[in-house]
Amino acid sequence: MNADRIMSLKEFVMTAFRGKLKYQEFIALDNVSFKVKKGETLGLVGHNGAGKSTVLKVISGILKPTEGYVKSNGNIVPLLELGSGFDMDLTGRENIYLNGAILGYSKLFLETKYDEIVDFSELGAFIDSPIRNYSSGMMARLAFSVASVVNPEILIVDEILSVGDASFQEKSRRRMLELMGGGTTVLFVSHNLDQIREMCSQTIWLEHGKIQMIGNTAEVCNAYAAG
Known part of the structure; x- marks a missing residue:
């Protein structure tokens, strides 16, 4: 972990050039x-x-x-940080295909599962809204629906x-x-x-x-x- 209070790239480069960068070792998993x-x-x-x-x-x-x-x-399907694998500017519908592709599923497969995903998510008409307008609960619904319906x-x-x-x-x-x-x-x-x-x-x-x-x-x- 960087122990310096560096606020810009320029400051980081200058500090590194002078050999004065300070780091503290942190072992996350031992x-x-x-x-x-x-x-x-x-x-x-x-x-x-x-x-x-x-x-x-x-x-x-x-x-x-x-x-x-x-x-x-x-195949591993991770449900970690909320919204990971999503594009905030795309609609829920578009993100189903984006997220599914990231998880390794074909467009044809996702088309066969699309109605089931939407039904499970209970998002209704919001599925065609950009997900930047979603609440955290709506994001969770969509993420879990995509991940769980494809049977990982x-x-x-x-x-x-x-x-x-x-x-x-x-x-x-x-x-x-x-x-x-x-x-x-x-x-x-x-x-x-x-x-x-x-x-x-x-x-x-x-x-x-x-x-x-x-x-x-x-x-x-x-x-x-x-x-």
């Missing part, structure tokens, strides 16, 4: 290693800054690890079930359970321990970038809640 079996749902718990989202970004290919590797078998082999979810109104959260929860029952492998981050207990068979507790505990969900959640 020797984090685990396996997830096909069809398994793995939960990740931990305080803010523990490294949960970084793990998901590394597995998704958004971040490249400085050491180690990730080995995956199957590996689904990565970071807190997105906590966005939107209560009825859509419940609808998303049921859809997640359907995917899990159909063999989708899920990596799930949530601060809601009740959701973790319900959906996950195994759980990892991360603390300061290290695995504090890994194993049976009930045991890990109880230890995390107590600790």
